[in-house]
Amino acid sequence: MIVTLTLNPSLDRTIDVDRLVTGTMTRARSARIDPGGKGVNVSRALLANRVPTVAVVTSGGADGEQLVRLLEGDGIAVHAVPVAGRTRSNVTIVEPDGVVTKLNEPGEPLSRAELDAVAGVVLDEAEGASWAVTCGSLPPGVPDDIYARLCAFFTSAGVRVAVDASGPALLAAVGAGPHLVKPNREELAEAVGRPVASVGDAVEAARELRERGAGTVLASLGADGAVLVGEDGVTIGTAPVAEPRSTVGAGDALLAGFLAAGADGAPALAEGLAWGAAAVRLPASRMPGPDDIRRDIVRIDTRPDLGRSLIA
Numbered sequence: 001m002i003v004t005l006t007l008n009p010s011l012d013r014t015i016d017v018d019r020l021v022t023g024t025m026t027r028a029r030s031a032r033i034d035p036g037g038k039g040v041n042v043s044r045a046l047l048a049n050r051v052p053t054v055a056v057v058t059s060g061g062a063d064g065e066q067l068v069r070l071l072e073g074d075g076i077a078v079h080a081v082p083v084a085g086r087t088r089s090n091v092t093i094v095e096p097d098g099v100v101t102k103l104n105e106p107g108e109p110l111s112r113a114e115l116d117a118v119a120g121v122v123l124d125e126a127e128g129a130s131w132a133v134t135c136g137s138l139p140p141g142v143p144d145d146i147y148a149r150l151c152a153f154f155t156s157a158g159v160r161v162a163v164d165a166s167g168p169a170l171l172a173a174v175g176a177g178p179h180l181v182k183p184n185r186e187e188l189a190e191a192v193g194r195p196v197a198s199v200g201d202a203v204e205a206a207r208e209l210r211e212r213g214a215g216t217v218l219a220s221l222g223a224d225g226a227v228l229v230g231e232d233g234v235t236i237g238t239a240p241v242a243e244p245r246s247t248v249g250a251g252d253a254l255l256a257g258f259l260a261a262g263a264d265g266a267p268a269l270a271e272g273l274a275w276g277a278a279a280v281r282l283p284a285s286r287m288p289g290p291d292d293i294r295r296d297i298v299r300i301d302t303r304p305d306l307g308r309s310l311i312a
């Protein structure tokens with residue numbers, strides 16, 4: 001069982017337009033709503049591949065109710081903690097050439113009592129679980145060390161912890177010694193305070209996060225694939241997609257595939273890359289199921305070129 005926690009979930013609204021011109025009125029070609037937030041997407045991807053999962057989320061107002069209805073409609077086991085603040089909406093605008101513009105709301109503040117309630121729920125749900133996955137931005141008012149504190153509780157209960165966060169929340173979590181962190185290129189660069197412009201830079205930055213406490217670093221590099229740095233060394237792989245449709249949620253699919261495959265070494269990296277690539281071939285934040293996932297496109301580089309520049 002893999003338990004995910006999303007403190008700041010969202011209704012993901014994806015709007016297709018012919019061309020986005022800021023400062024003008026643009027008529028959309030189509031729009032869709034998906035349940036969103038990083039942990040929510042990890043649970044969606046796991047369930048689509050029949051891996052048992054529970055999604056713990058906060059839920060506020062009519063949009064929170066809709067989020068829970070959508071998740072339950074997909075058959076996801078969801079434990080929603082009611083909160084006073086309205087659940088946010090995140091908007092992604094997609095142009096035909098694949099250019100994506102994202103607008104993520106900050107979310108509404110969580111009170112101390114609400115945060116304690118969510119923490120109690122996720123610690124209960126995680127009892128006996130193989131992994132607790134804590135993901136995404138923090139709503140206003142939530143202390144930056146929340147993932148670090150939860151990590152300490154999960155670890156003492158014998159549950160492995162994966163963190164997908166950014167900025168101070170990621171840094172604090174790394175110091176608490178999680179088993180796995182999944183930064184993307186920007187998050188990695190911010191965490192080490194220097195640019196990540198090549199595969200070698202990503203490896204060095206990932207090594208630094210390990211030195212600061214993370215057990216394994218799965219650094220996602222967009223179209224350049226991903227780098228896995230753990231106890232057994234460095235593994236690098238790619239899974240090219242000729243015509244990407246939507247990269248929203250690709251990192252969440254990568255993480256879900258990696259965990260589903262046992263979270264260890266090249267086989268797990270390859271599975272994660274296959275799931276990430278499949279997510280990119282699907283519209284909006286749709287998570288891939290078995291029929292979408294192609295393992296034949298994955299390449300694990302046994303002799304990686306560390307000097308290779310990353311796509312800007």
Ligand SMILES: Nc1ncnc2c1ncn2[C@@H]1O[C@H](COP(=O)(O)OP(=O)(O)O)[C@@H](O)[C@H]1O
Nearest residue numbers: 184220221222223225226241244250251254276
């Ligand atoms: N344009 C792309 N082509 C192929 N695969 C991609 C592309 N963008 C993302 N991916 C896949 O999705 C994973 C996560 O993407 P990335 O953008 O790094 O993370 P995040 O979605 O967390 O920002 C990558 O490691 C890769 O496997």
Ligand SMILES: O=P(O)(O)OC[C@H]1O[C@](O)(COP(=O)(O)O)[C@@H](O)[C@@H]1O
Nearest residue numbers: 036037038090136137248249250251
């Ligand atoms: O919590 P954040 O950082 O605002 O991110 C939330 C957004 O990220 C997503 O989980 C997508 O994740 P990606 O970063 O993988 O594209 C959306 O579903 C959600 O709207």
